[in-house]
Amino acid sequence: MMQGIERLKGVWNIVPTPFQENGDLDEASIATLVDFVVGCGVDGMTILGVMGEAAKLSDAERSAVIAATLAAAEGRVPVCVGVTHAATDRAVAYAREAQALGAHSVMLAPPALSRPNDAAVRRHYFAVAEAVDLPIVVQDHPASSGVWMSAEFLASLAGESTKCRVVKLEEEPSPPKIRRLLAANPELTVLGGLGGIMLLEELRAGAAGTMTGFGFPEILVDIVRRFFAGDQDGAREVFYRATRSSASRTSRSSTFPSASSSTSAGARSPPRACGRPAARSTRARSPTSTTCWFDSICQPPPGPERLPAMEVELVVVGGTVVTPSGPQRVGIAMDQGRIVAITLDEALPPARERFDATGLHVIPGVIDTHTHARDPSVDAREDFGSATAAAAAGGITTILEMPISTPSVHSADVLRARVAAVQPKAYVDFGLYGGAAGDNLDRIAGLAEAGAVGFKTFRTPLPAGRENEFIGLCAPEAADYLRALERVAVTGLVAAVHAEDAGMLARNQAALQGAGDRGPLSHARWRPPVVETTSAAESIGLAREAIARLQLAHCSTPDVVALAVDARADGIVVTVETCPHYLFLTQADLERHGPYAKINPPLRSSEDVERLWAHVAAGDVDVIGSDHSPFLVEEKEPFWGDMWRALPGAPGLESLLPLMLSAVADGRITLERMVALTSGNAARIFALRDKGAIRVGADADLTLVDLVRPGVIDTSRWLTRSRGTARVWDGKPVRGAIVATLVRGRTVFRDGMLRGAPGWGRLVSPAA
Secondary structure, three states: OOOOHHHOOEEEEEOOOOEOOOOOEOHHHHHHHHHHHHHOOOOEEEEOOOOOOHHHOOHHHHHHHHHHHHHHHOOOOOEEEEOOOOOHHHHHHHHHHHHHHOOOEEEEOOOOOOOOOHHHHHHHHHHHHHHOOOOEEEEEOHHHHOOOOOHHHHHHHHHHOHHHOEEEEOOOOHHHHHHHHHHHOOOOEEEEOHHHOOHHHHHHHOOOEEEEOOOOHHHHHHHHHHHHOOOHHHHHHHHHHHHHHHHOOOOOOOOOOOOOOOOOOOOOOOOOOOOOOOOOOOOOOOOOOOOOOOOOOOOOOOOHHHOOOOOEEEEEEOOEEEEOOEEEOOEEEEEOOEEEEEEOHHHOOOEEEEEEOOOOEEEEOEEEEEEOOOOOOOOOOOOHHHHHHHHHHOOEEEEEEOOOOOOOOOOHHHHHHHHHHHHHHOOOEEEEEEEOOOOOHHHHHHHHHOOOOEEEEEOOOOOOOOHHHHOOOEOOOHHHHHHHHHHHHHHOOEEEEEOOOHHHHHHHHHHHHHOOOOOOOHHHHHOOHHHHHHHHHHHHHHHHHHOOEEEEOOOOOHHHHHHHHHHHHOOOOEEEEEOHHHHHOOHHHHHHHHHHHOOOOOOOOHHHHHHHHHHHHHOOOOEEOOOEOOOOHHHOHHHOOOHHHOOOOEOOOOOHHHHHHHHHHOOOOOHHHHHHHHHHHHHHHOOOOOOOOOOOOOEOOEEEEEEEEEEEOOHHHOOOOOHHHOOOOOOOEEEEEEEEEEEOOEEEEEOOEEOOOOOOOOEOOOOO
16 A cells, blocks of 8 residues: 555545635635644645635745645644646646645646546546655546546556545545445545535445535544444434534625634634635636635534524435436435535435426436527527527527527627527527637627637538628638637637538539439538538648637538547547437438438438447547527428528427437437537536536536337427428437426426426526
């Protein structure tokens, strides 16, 4: 065993970093904090973690915090120092400094990567392990790192390096993963976290203790010591008394007095007052406030005779909750739009409403990365109310709306006007793309500042007769697109591209129309796979030059996915979106449904579909978007004999999830992979930190599904106004049904009925 690992057990308190009111480091309060924590009987302390706001400190401030903490500790307890950094060389430098200053151990989270992978994470940890002779606490907190590490990966990491045999596990719910970890590698030491909210079950699962910032360390010490002394009943009594009393005050905000201030009302009296003044401010955060899951931590817990009962708005019980680590039989408590607890059903707090999900699976609400509501435009086709109602019926809790509207979203003013116009109609949350092309270069930065979720560019010419809908959206020329990508790269947002080569399209169109080819398959001949792969290859090259984050939208051909895989190996940030129509339909459907199956890019051969599925199963495809594109029957039906005149697109908000659930039932992909494709990856790519996963603190966006219920798609019951043009899906057998959709804790769809109200949906934007 690595020397020092044996001390990483019991209760290790994560200590906040104190700041003065002006944001400067409050070094005088560090000694007060240390004395307070040591006085609570903890086994160790951890500094410069997430709660310690390490990311907001300069290197000089980091050094000052470490030195002051170690000096104040005086060897009374060991000190673990957080050394997390996205750059491996910086993490190594931090670890070496911590060792030189006398740290007992270091804590390291995986690096923030545009596309996390096990090999890169392993190299990061091994580089730090080779640089220092200290135990490394592997921090598994995907909510902050954006990286999900499997139990198998963590076990193998510990097997390859004896320095990486302690895991601070904070993937919710934590107890099942603790069991899997210890089963995979019994030599691991696992510590819980998460404010102690699952401490009792973590200990029962085999945890050696907890490393967390809960503000009453002595309570955790009491629980852990009772548990390991064999007094499990006593540990349970203390645990539930503490969790209920603390959770009942989660909506309040308070701060600790500084070392030099007098004791505030309600705070524990000296010498137990500790220095936790204002948190360092961020772009959207007040510089004088800070919150955590147990917020009023300077208030003494009430005695048993006055224990308050925390009542939440809603609990979901009886279901199987799909987490990043797999399905778990746990319940979920929701309040004020957020998930406030994930635990065993019997441990959930009382609630005003109780949803019995027996027999159902609870998955994160779907994020549709590719929606065209086009509001304001032709209301008879769709408006934001009908589109978001359809989304709710389809299990979708957030849509990312493309910038096509009248006018297009090509400036900050248009984006703000569009938000004002559509938000009162929205049943689900929504993000808005902005356009990025040669004719709005100077407006790209403003769109990002106004809250655009990303940018969209068409590599095709302006559609005739729809010029006002496509201002700032089309860049068929490479030079124009490169300039647009360079501007988008500065914002840090995603550049989504519709990749089809304009020159090839023009040449093919002239040849086909000249030959009188106007039938359904003329559309496929007009836009063969080479049209898409040529444009995708050029777009990837331009993204490399601009150092931009590229998303290849609605990939229809496996050759484009292969291009993306190769580009990633070269270090280019490229993500891939495909759509259900490229996975469940073929050119035979184009021939069968004619103008109703006219979609850009077109449907492909059955061989291409199978190869595309192979990429999906292999993890090469990142997200599934609906590409919901509403039109009227009169814009489709008259053009069976002239496909060139039919408008391209088909509705898909209400078919996306039933089709993907069918793929799970058919064994094409796992349920966990489907959740990543329809929710988790989108949240990561677009930095929607409150979305995409079922975890404490996240938005309570949930979709409840019956995985085994057979059915047939009946488009006559759809809520989209374009249901009449959904003939490609009508009558298609599916296996899996959407039972309910919850957006921020409110039921907006249940048992076939729209239950929400327009205006509940709100704008979402990438986190800073």
